Amino acid sequence: MHIGDGLIPLGQTIIYWLIALVFIAKSLEWARKDLDEMKVPMLAALGAGIFAIQAMNIPIPWGTSGHMMGAALAAIILGSPFAAVLLLTLVLVVQGVVFGDGGITVMGANIVNMGVVGGFVGFYSYNALKNSIGMTGASFAAGWLSIFIASLVCAVQLYFAGTFPLMEGLLFMGLYHAVIGVVGEGLITAIALNRIMAVRPDVVSEKSVTGPGVAA
Amino acid sequence: MHITLYDIERESYRESLLHNMDGRVKMLMTLVVIIYAVSLSRLDIVTIERLVVLWLYLVALIIVAGLNPVYVAARIAIALPFGLGVSVLQPFIRQPFITEFTVLYHLPLGITVTAEGLLFGSVLLAKFMVCVTAVVLLSSTTQMRDMVASARRLGLPAELTLLFSMMVRYLFVFWSMLRRIRTAQKTRCFDIWNKQVPRRWILEQIGNSISSLFLRSYEQGERTYYAMLCRAYSADSQVCVGLHNVCAKDYLMFSTTLILIGLVQFWI
Numbered sequence: 001m002h003i004g005d006g007l008i009p010l011g012q013t014i015i016y017w018l019i020a021l022v023f024i025a026k027s028l029e030w031a032r033k034d035l036d037e038m039k040v041p042m043l044a045a046l047g048a049g050i051f052a053i054q055a056m057n058i059p060i061p062w063g064t065s066g067h068m069m070g071a072a073l074a075a076i077i078l079g080s081p082f083a084a085v086l087l088l089t090l091v092l093v094v095q096g097v098v099f100g101d102g103g104i105t106v107m108g109a110n111i112v113n114m115g116v117v118g119g120f121v122g123f124y125s126y127n128a129l130k131n132s133i134g135m136t137g138a139s140f141a142a143g144w145l146s147i148f149i150a151s152l153v154c155a156v157q158l159y160f161a162g163t164f165p166l167m168e169g170l171l172f173m174g175l176y177h178a179v180i181g182v183v184g185e186g187l188i189t190a191i192a193l194n195r196i197m198a199v200r201p202d203v204v205s206e207k208s209v210t211g212p213g214v215a216a
Numbered sequence: 217m218h219i220t221l222y223d224i225e226r227e228s229y230r231e232s233l234l235h236n237m238d239g240r241v242k243m244l245m246t247l248v249v250i251i252y253a254v255s256l257s258r259l260d261i262v263t264i265e266r267l268v269v270l271w272l273y274l275v276a277l278i279i280v281a282g283l284n285p286v287y288v289a290a291r292i293a294i295a296l297p298f299g300l301g302v303s304v305l306q307p308f309i310r311q312p313f314i315t316e317f318t319v320l321y322h323l324p325l326g327i328t329v330t331a332e333g334l335l336f337g338s339v340l341l342a343k344f345m346v347c348v349t350a351v352v353l354l355s356s357t358t359q360m361r362d363m364v365a366s367a368r369r370l371g372l373p374a375e376l377t378l379l380f381s382m383m384v385r386y387l388f389v390f391w392s393m394l395r396r397i398r399t400a401q402k403t404r405c406f407d408i409w410n411k412q413v414p415r416r417w418i419l420e421q422i423g424n425s426i427s428s429l430f431l432r433s434y435e436q437g438e439r440t441y442y443a444m445l446c447r448a449y450s451a452d453s454q455v456c457v458g459l460h461n462v463c464a465k466d467y468l469m470f471s472t473t474l475i476l477i478g479l480v481q482f483w484i
Contacts, residue, residue, distance in 0.1 A: 004299040006343025010255045028375060040375075040453075041444060042437035044382030049433025051383075052390035053426050059408040059418065068426065077430070090383055098224060098360065100295040100351035104247065105254050162258075162313035163302060163340070183419065191423025196431060203434055 001069075001147075001154050001177070002095065003110055005103030008161040016157070017108030023085045023116050030082035047090035050074060054091065058184045066184040069114055072122025072146040073189045076139060077196065079205025084119025085111070109157050113150045122146035122189075126208065135197070135209070136190050143189030144181045151177035219290050221391045227283055227356040233465065234281040234357040239366030241466040245473045246354040249274070252477050253346040258339050259314070259332065266480045267342040273476055274349045281357050291352045292345070299344035306337030360384045369460070378453070382440070390433060397425050 008016070031039040050070045058066050070091075075084040089111050095101040102110045126142035133141070155169035197204055228235070234242070253270060256263040278288055307329045310317060314332050321329040358366070361384055368377040401421075408418055444453075 002298060004295070004344050005250055005347035006254050006340055007299065007302055009258070010251065013254070038437075038441045040378050041382060041440035042434070044379050045386050045433045045437035045440060046430075047379070047383045048386035048390045049429050049436075051387055052394040052433075053429050055391075055394060056422065056426060056429075057408060058422055059415070073430070090379060093380070094383070094387065097351065097363065098221075098355045100291065100348045100355070103347055104250050104351065105347075158302070159312060162311050164305075165309055165312060168309060187419055188423050188426055191420055192427040192430060195424055195427035199427070200431055200434075203431065 001110075001113060001151055001173075002092075002102030003106045003113075003154065003157065005105050007103075007163050008106050008109055008157065010105060012157075012161055013105040013108060015108075016106070016112050020089070020108040020111040020116070023082075024089055024111070027082035027086035027089070030080055031086060034080065043086060043090070046074070046078075047087050047094075050087050051091050051094060054095075058188060066180045068184055068188050069118055069147050069150070071114055071118030071150075072126065072139070072142045072185065073192055075119045075123035076126050076142060076189075076193060076208045077204050079207040081116075081119040081123040084122065085115040088115030088118065113154050113157070117150045117153045118146040121149045130208070136194060139193040140186040140190040144178075144186035147181040147185040148174065148178050151181075219287070219294060221387060223287065224291075224355055225360065225388075227287060228359045230282060230357075232281045232357070234277060234353070234469075237357070237469060238460060238462045238466045239358050239362040240369055241462060241470050242354055242358050243363065243366050243370065245470055246350045248473060248477065249350045250347045252481075253343050253350075256339075256343070258336060260339075261335065262484060263339050264342050266484050267339075267346050269480050269484065270477070271342070271346050271349060273473075274346065274353055278349075278353055278356075281353065283353075283356050288349075288352060288356070291356070292348055295348045295352075296344070299348070300341065303337045303341035303344065306340065307333040309333060311336055360387075365460075386433070386436065389436065390429065393429065393432060397428070401425075 031043060053070050054067050056067065058068060069088075071084040071088055074087045075081045077083075092102055092107060092110050092114065096104055096107050096110070122142045122145065125145045126138045129138035129141055151173040152170055155164065155173040156166070158164040158169050159166040193204070197209075201209070249270065253267060256266060278285075307320075308327055310330075311333065314336070317328075317333070318331040319328045320331050320334065323329065355363075361381065364372075364377060364380045364384055367380070368374070372380075406418075406421065408422070410418065441449075
């Protein structure tokens with residue numbers, strides 16, 4: 001889902017950068033308020049951790065392997081969608097500048113897709129569902145929705161860029177990510193959250209630990 | 217060839233004219249090349265000619281930097297799939313911003329190949345190649361900590377500089393951890409494609425590894441925080457990036473790039 005340079009016209013990339021910068025500023029504000037001075041080492045280490053997590057191969061349907069995005073997991077555990085925005089921004093900058101995975105001019109668009117949309121959809125869908133279907137089901141749905149909706153937004157961005165027709169883009173991107181998202185994001189988010197709850201429940205934000213699914 | 221974080225950092229430790237340049241100048245050069253490439257017209261054959269010249273200039277810089285050609289090719293190949301996929305599909309689809317199409321070939325199932333789509337796809341791929349090559353050149357000739365320090369000197373806020381400078385250090389810690397996890401899994405004959413064990417069990421193992429990585433990074437953050445407190449760290453602490461002067465050869469390289477872009481724009 002990492003859009004590369006050249007796929008979105010320069011004028012539109014500036015708009016996405018502006019949107020991303022607003023959310024990055026808000027996420028720094030969240031970090032100052034919620035994490036205080038502990039934020040820097042914590043977020044730096046978590047950013048590096050998410051970077052490594054994204055490099056782990058996950059077997060997905062169609063005989064290929066995929067990678068986790070991690071936005072929903074980060075937002076649920078740290079109890080804020082802004083945590084996902086900040087962590088994904090750190091990861092996407094390193095991926096774009098060091099690996100060339102996702103471009104420089106389009107980095108704003110990628111941050112909007114994976115950090116903002118992924119984080120907000122993941123966090124709010126989890127919170128909407130956790131009391132009714134429990135933490136496991138809610139984290140599965142949150143992980144799946146975060147990557148599925150982010151892929152649809154990516155398709156819309158490519159449509160506005162003139163790079164891909166809307167219906168075909170929504171169909172290809174949506175269908176592909178709907179399928180790989182079941183395993184690559186949904187299941188893995190649910191398993192990882194369960195494991196973390198079992199080992200270090202204190203790490204998971206109190207906001208995310210309510211409802212009938214709480215096992216800790 | 218499989219490229220890891222270590223390979224990229226190892227290349228950046230070489231000695232050459234480009235490796236020794238000021239990080240700020242290299243970052244600005246990369247930015248100028250990318251912005252110019254992206255800003256070019258998307259439906260003009262001349263754009264491809266301009267991008268080819270720009271790409272050859274980047275290849276010349278890669279040769280000057282003494283980078284391993286196999287390594288460079290592998291780096292570009294790794295970054296290519298999404299851009300290549302989108303570009304290759306262009307001749308077969310109707311771009312929303314193009315009003316008239318010239319059909320070149322009729323294929324079965326009503327699929328057509330259009331001249332405009334072919335040109336657009338070629339331009340996209342050329343832009344993508346130039347931008348990826350520019351990033352590969354930058355990251356292969358600049359150490360990560362220099363990139364962070366250069367970004368700070370160019371105006372990156374102190375808070376983000378501190379975050380990136382620490383994250384860059386931990387990237388290697390967690391990359392190494394990931395490698396150890398993979399080695400440990402291999403010694404237990406763990407294979408994500410093993411058909412003899414239930415798929416569910418494989419996914420559980422991956423989920424466990426991911427939760428382990430997450431917790432280890434969280435706990436690393438806690439440990440580092442207490443260690444930093446012992447060294448008088450506070451919320452107002454900043455990264456010391458040191459002083460570095462831009463010298464004549466930096467100006468020369470930057471001017472050469474700007475002049476080349478000017479020539480490409482007005483002579484082609």
